[in-house]
Amino acid sequence: MTEKLSIQMVRNMMLAAQGLHRYPDQPAVKADVLEAIRRMWLLQIDTINVVARSPYLVLWSRLGEYQPKWLDELLAEGSLFEYWAHAMCFIPIEDFALYRRRMLDGMQNNDWPFKWAVKWEHEHSQVMKKVRTHLKKNGAVRSAEFENKNHIPGGWWNWKEEKDALEIMLLLGEVMIARRQNFQRIYELRERRLPDWDDSNLPSMEEVQRTFVLRAVCALGVAFPAWIPDYFRQPKSGMPKRLEALAQEGALLRVKVKGLEGSGYIHPDRMGLMEAAISRELDPTLTTLLSPFDPLVWDRTRASELFNFDYKIECYTPAAKRRYGYFTLPILHRGKLIGRLDPKAHRAQGMFEIKALHLEPGVPVNKRLISDLAAALQRLADWHGTPELVIRQSNPPKVTALLQAAMKV
Numbered sequence: 001m002t003e004k005l006s007i008q009m010v011r012n013m014m015l016a017a018q019g020l021h022r023y024p025d026q027p028a029v030k031a032d033v034l035e036a037i038r039r040m041w042l043l044q045i046d047t048i049n050v051v052a053r054s055p056y057l058v059l060w061s062r063l064g065e066y067q068p069k070w071l072d073e074l075l076a077e078g079s080l081f082e083y084w085a086h087a088m089c090f091i092p093i094e095d096f097a098l099y100r101r102r103m104l105d106g107m108q109n110n111d112w113p114f115k116w117a118v119k120w121e122h123e124h125s126q127v128m129k130k131v132r133t134h135l136k137k138n139g140a141v142r143s144a145e146f147e148n149k150n151h152i153p154g155g156w157w158n159w160k161e162e163k164d165a166l167e168i169m170l171l172l173g174e175v176m177i178a179r180r181q182n183f184q185r186i187y188e189l190r191e192r193r194l195p196d197w198d199d200s201n202l203p204s205m206e207e208v209q210r211t212f213v214l215r216a217v218c219a220l221g222v223a224f225p226a227w228i229p230d231y232f233r234q235p236k237s238g239m240p241k242r243l244e245a246l247a248q249e250g251a252l253l254r255v256k257v258k259g260l261e262g263s264g265y266i267h268p269d270r271m272g273l274m275e276a277a278i279s280r281e282l283d284p285t286l287t288t289l290l291s292p293f294d295p296l297v298w299d300r301t302r303a304s305e306l307f308n309f310d311y312k313i314e315c316y317t318p319a320a321k322r323r324y325g326y327f328t329l330p331i332l333h334r335g336k337l338i339g340r341l342d343p344k345a346h347r348a349q350g351m352f353e354i355k356a357l358h359l360e361p362g363v364p365v366n367k368r369l370i371s372d373l374a375a376a377l378q379r380l381a382d383w384h385g386t387p388e389l390v391i392r393q394s395n396p397p398k399v400t401a402l403l404q405a406a407m408k409v
Contacts, residue, residue, distance in 0.1 A: 017221035209242075283335065
């Protein structure tokens with residue numbers, strides 16, 4: 001057991017582990033996109049596009065100016081694949097065996113959603129046969145290429161049967177996503193994407209679970225038992241016992257954190273981060289905006305416990321009941337989550353609109369905050385190709401004028 005860490009030291013370690021503590025020294029290149037995903041182990045996918053879609057925004061928060069097409073190219077080239085991890089994610093291809101084991105065990109154990117998928121497959125055998133035949137004959141396909149005159153469109157999950165069939169084949173590992181076209185999936189048979197694949201060399205499920213626990217701790221810098229299952233969506237039961245066993249064998253190290261109960265854990269690979277945090281060499285300098293689906297904040301309970309930041313995405317909340325806005329982005333400033341803003345990129349007009357900006361109560365409005373935040377907002381607007389930045393309102397109200405003045409300097 002090490003000496004006690006402060007909560008800010010734990011924040012700093014987590015930010016550094018996630019690549020969110022400092023602005024990059026060099027302009028990003030394509031390889032940096034893959035490296036950022038490997039550092040997180042996964043990149044959650046979401047389609048909301050009032051600003052850049054979430055996976056592109058998560059990368060921007062870490063890399064700054066980069067070309068979104070690099071993510072698309074890495075998928076098409078086979079460096080990444082798509083599958084359910086934390087949610088549906090882009091995942092480095094070298095991890096396919098871990099998820100393949102999850103697929104096979106899920107089917108064997110009749111777990112949800114595999115139970116539903118197998119049932120649907122049996123009940124719609126003709127649709128499955130039609131889709132399989134099309135893929136074998138014609139190669140990669142979009143669901144839009146299937147015409148279904150009986151389908152009544154509408155709703156997020158009201159898919160036509162052919163789309164359901166493709167998604168079930170993806171869940172069961174029969175197809176993979178070959179690439180995306182205007183963010184629409186293009187499906188391809190797995191045997192064509194991975195022609196040399198062999199299921200006989202898969203790790204055991206115990207090895208998979210162990211790997212995911214160790215990776216979650218590594219990705220978080222410091223992790224408490226309740227924070228770990230959510231990262232790769234592992235079972236919560238038995239997690240404290242598993243962590244203690246890993247600590248006993250030296251695969252993890254225990255730490256105490258002032259203000260947080262129980263033992264936290266760090267991966268031996270993060271010992272250097274802990275030493276740097278203790279010696280104040282890890283103090284964050286980055287100010288940026290985060291996607292609601294960024295690993296730093298996707299666990300809302302952890303964000304509250306560690307950063308004292310209560311956050312909820314309100315796009316699923318009726319407009320009249322929203323407190324902050326449709327798709328608010330958390331503001332990260334030098335190691336703290338200090339507020340949120342409700343943005344919209346008006347691409348045709350070249351304007352980036354901030355409908356409202358809210359700082360957390362008690363956040364000091366000083367010259368450094370305004371300067372850092374103004375620069376981050378302008379970087380985000382420029383990256384979107386919407387350089388005209390408009391701020392409608394803020395809380396406190398004086399922040400609007402201060403940011404506007406800083407952007408004119």
